[in-house]
Amino acid sequence: MKIYTKTGDNGTTSLIGGERVKKYDARVEAYGTVDELTAFVALLADKLSDDERTESLIEGLREVECRLMTVAALLAVGRGGEGKVAPIAEEHIAALEKQIDEWQNELQPITKFTIPGGHTMLSLAHVCRTVCRRAERAALAAGENAEVDSSATKYLNRLSDYLYTLARVLTERLKVEERLWIP
Numbered sequence: 001m002k003i004y005t006k007t008g009d010n011g012t013t014s015l016i017g018g019e020r021v022k023k024y025d026a027r028v029e030a031y032g033t034v035d036e037l038t039a040f041v042a043l044l045a046d047k048l049s050d051d052e053r054t055e056s057l058i059e060g061l062r063e064v065e066c067r068l069m070t071v072a073a074l075l076a077v078g079r080g081g082e083g084k085v086a087p088i089a090e091e092h093i094a095a096l097e098k099q100i101d102e103w104q105n106e107l108q109p110i111t112k113f114t115i116p117g118g119h120t121m122l123s124l125a126h127v128c129r130t131v132c133r134r135a136e137r138a139a140l141a142a143g144e145n146a147e148v149d150s151s152a153t154k155y156l157n158r159l160s161d162y163l164y165t166l167a168r169v170l171t172e173r174l175k176v177e178e179r180l181w182i183p
Contacts, residue, residue, distance in 0.1 A: 016073065017081025026142035031075040033135040034156075038068040040131055044124045053173045054121060057166065060099060064162075067092050067155060074152040075139055087151035096158045103165045107172060110180060114168065118176035125167035132160040 007013075012020045013028060021028060045061040048054040073085040116126035136156035142148050171178045 015078025015081060016076050016084055017078045019078030019080060021078065026138070026144070027075055027078070027146055027148075030135065030138035030142040030148075031072040033131065033138045034068055034072040034075060037128065037131045037135050038065055038072070040124070040128045041065055041068065044121065044128055047121050047124060051121070051174075054170065057169070063092075063095075064159065067159075071135075071139075071152045071155055074149040075142060077147075077149070082147075085149075087149050088155045090151075093151075093155055093158050096155075096162045100158075100162055100165045103169050107165075107168050110168075110178075112180040112182065114164075115179040115181050116167070117179065119170065119174050122167055122170045122174065122176055125163055125170055129160055129163035129167060132156060132163055136160060 008023065011023055013023050013025075014020050015027065041061055041064055045058045045065070048058050048061070067088060070085065070088055074087065077085055116123050136153060139148055139153045139156060143153065168178070170176070
């Protein structure tokens with residue numbers, strides 16, 4: 001199979017089901033942002049593998065990468081593609097919630113916003129969180145004019161909470177001083 005098809009040379013692309021849309025269609029923007037998030041999550045997992053204090057976090061991020069591929073596929077469903085991509089299972093959303101709850105038990109409660117920084121891995125976790133929020137906004141915007149599976153947006157919403165909590169866990173495990181915003 002060739003990598004290039006030349007079918008997009010006119011500024012259109014094909015969605016799952018065969019519908020052709022402009023490359024700036026809200027659905028393309030949404031799944032493209034999820035693709036970007038997947039790459040950043042992979043980079044974070046790769047960085048975590050360099051430190052024994054954070055190696056145990058990699059498996060969860062690899063699972064997230066797989067779910068993000070499903071989210072992207074759900075966002076890429078066009079006319080004629082209905083039912084071709086299974087929604088994100090509730091158990092995958094529940095797994096994120098369970099992990100967040102377990103991490104919360106390890107962490108000191110805070111009442112102020114966290115300022116990213118202090119370590120490359122910590123900053124990268126916050127990059128993942130902010131790209132995830134952008135992906136969620138893009139998916140919601142796409143849903144204004146096209147059918148978007150609600151499990152995709154629900155997963156992205158919960159994932160941003162997971163990534164925020166992960167950043168706080170990294171602060172703890174890497175012995176970085178947590179910086180809180182004090183207006």
